[in-house]
Amino acid sequence: MDPRYHYFFAVKLPKEAKQFLKRWVEMNKEQYPFKRWVHYEDYHITLAFLGFAEQSMLKQIIMQVHETLTGVDPFKLTIDQLGTFGKKTNPRIFWAGVHHSDSLCSIQKKVYNQCIRTGFELDRKPFRPHITLARKWNGEEPFNDKTLTSITIEGNSVTFQVEEIVLYETHLNQIPKYHEFYCFSLK
Template structure:
């Protein structure tokens, strides 16, 4: 049986963010022995995970989200800290998040609610904006939560960036990178 690809709407991260995170990972990955590190091209912030979607519904969702995002402005996000999801001593997801952003929260709410109105059954957990860096703790030693720190430049500064695009991605679990852009929704430049 053929694999069915899944789809999701996400913040498309600029190249400089992907490069910065990849450099951070290369410097720090030995301190965090996870089984699978995410390909830098796959870094994103999920807004709404759709799962498998029929072709007609996919086309409809692209048109609807294009309408929803029309007139939305680009905005700034700042990387914040690293964290985990899953068991404290053996986490399944290793991520970095961003500082609280009302603009991001409102944008996610618009995308999420539009998808629900179109008939998608979405995860009901509260939105936790994050960028997955790795999966599955593989060390014999337990993970130590006190290893979680703020993510900063080599000079100890915050790393901020402009979000100017939202994307619809299709996942290809057998590939690397595994996410393919299906549609791009540009945001209005900041004035």
């Protein structure tokens, strides 16, 4: 049977950012009893979720996004906050956020619009850059969003250079489950 993978464009987090988040999760996991924690190698910032795509469409969007990102310079992001999506007392997503970046918003808009022009049907929700850490609240008490503070270790946050945008392929039966299908270097 031919597997039907899902695809998405995302900011690839460098090793130091993934290690920072992994360490933070290890230190704070007990305080936040979520059902499923994301493997640290799967941390990313989604720019556009494509879902299933035929190989011909993937080839086309790769060429077009390559052209779109030509000449885009690397930029810095700082992980600075925690948040949730879903019901306030029973969230479905627990995430780390980044400080606002015009460069990130610009790249997301370029990639997203190129996907729409190519014929992909994308989610129309506003872009909310985040790194999913865990899913499905599993606490005995309702979630308390007052516990959400900045994300630091010993008072330090992490700033990293974004140098790659990746088209990921999802392998649901593997850990980590996101595999690089194509990588775009920012220069």
